[in-house]
Each structure stands twice: as structure tokens, then as C-alpha cells.
Amino acid sequence: DQQVKQNSPSLSVQEGRISILNCDYTNSMFDYFLWYKKYPAEGPTFLISISSIKDKNEDGRFTVFLNKSAKHLSLHIVPSQPGDSAVYFCAASGGGSGTYKYIFGTGTRLKVLA
Amino acid sequence: EAQVTQNPRYLITVTGKKLTVTCSQNMNHEYMSWYRQDPGLGLRQIYYSMNVEVTDKGDVPEGYKVSRKEKRNFPLILESPSPNQTSLYFCASSLRVQDSPLHFGNGTRLTVT
Numbered sequence: 001d002q003q004v005k006q007n008s009p010s011l012s013v014q015e016g017r018i019s020i021l022n023c024d025y026t027n028s029m030f031d032y033f034l035w036y037k038k039y040p041a042e043g044p045t046f047l048i049s050i051s052s053i054k055d056k057n058e059d060g061r062f063t064v065f066l067n068k069s070a071k072h073l074s075l076h077i078v079p080s081q082p083g084d085s086a087v088y089f090c091a092a093s094g095g096g097s098g099t100y101k102y103i104f105g106t107g108t109r110l111k112v113l114a
Numbered sequence: 115e116a117q118v119t120q121n122p123r124y125l126i127t128v129t130g131k132k133l134t135v136t137c138s139q140n141m142n143h144e145y146m147s148w149y150r151q152d153p154g155l156g157l158r159q160i161y162y163s164m165n166v167e168v169t170d171k172g173d174v175p176e177g178y179k180v181s182r183k184e185k186r187n188f189p190l191i192l193e194s195p196s197p198n199q200t201s202l203y204f205c206a207s208s209l210r211v212q213d214s215p216l217h218f219g220n221g222t223r224l225t226v227t
Contacts, residue, residue, distance in 0.1 A: 043221055045217050
């Protein structure tokens, strides 16, 4: 059972426009959420995180929104740049019952067109 | 430089031949973890460790062993590798057990024939 889902395998956006990547989760015990970017032949790189006590966190061009009632989070990249082209993973942790797992989604490949 | 170091980067082996993938971090992190990445399945957690001598299973632990004898090292052991363990493996660490981002190594691509 996939607890963290990224339903869009790929996304193409024009340079300078907004990129919106979405992520849904099923476990209401998750209390910490993260976004990672991954280039080929490299490990995932941490982008931004959000605690469940917040609904928004911003860092430069990256903003993460959390909607706990809908069990949904999104990553906004504004403005999008060609260097943002990568695979993006969302992740969640804090599943309760004394577990300390970090659960990842399957990823969304973002392509920013120049 | 703060980093997570995995070795080797590439490994080709045969079914049943025991192997170890090493992972070391120089950031004094408490939490360490192993993931495998497979097409269409994302990153799946194999094992994690909350501190020295404290380890627990992730979502796909079958066929793997780990140990955490020192804080900085978290090797992944495949006692009898099989072709379905062909994958891209990542080691990661974080400062705290909770509410702390994971920092990843550059990966080990394992092929089992």
C-alpha cells in the first residue's frame, strides 16, 4: 500500500512560469514532510520541508503548501529555470507506533523548457 | 566537507556471493538509513538506525542485513544476493531521529547476475 503518492510521473513547464508538483498521503500520523530533487547519477538533494503545525513554508523560489484535511502537499517553484529539470520526490515521516521511517513517493520528472 | 560516502559506486556480482556496501557520514548524525530505488517504485526504505546498536526494518528488509557498531558507519550486507536485488542503493543520514532532513550519498548501482 503506497502511503505517499505522486500521481503525475512527469510535468513540462515553460521557463519563467510556475511549476506545481503534487503529493498525496494516506497516513494521518505523518507530521513532517519533505521535498527532494534528484539529478541522474547523484543522490537526492534536500530542498525544503514542512512540519504539520504549519501550512506553508517558503525558501527562495521554493514554497511548500500542506493541506492536512486533504492529506495533500504541493511544491511550487517560481520562476522555473532549466536547471530545475530533475526528478522530484516528496517524503513523509512520523508514522506513529514508534516507527521512524521516511516514506517516499515514486517521483515526478520535471522538465523546464527554455 | 560534510557528506555521506558510499562505496563502491558500481558493483557487479553473481548470485549467492556475499557482499557489503559501506556507508560513512562525517556529520555526527544520529539517524542513518538505506534505500533502494527501482523504476516506477521510487525510493523504498530497507533498514534504518536511530543510534549505535539500534536498528529497525524499513519496508523492504528481506535479504538484507545492517549493523551500526559506530555512529559514523552503517554498512549494508547482502548475505546471498539474488537478481531481484539488482537496484540503485542510497545511504542517508540525518541529525536527529525525527523532524530532520535526510542527507544522501551518491548511490551504489548493484547488478546481480
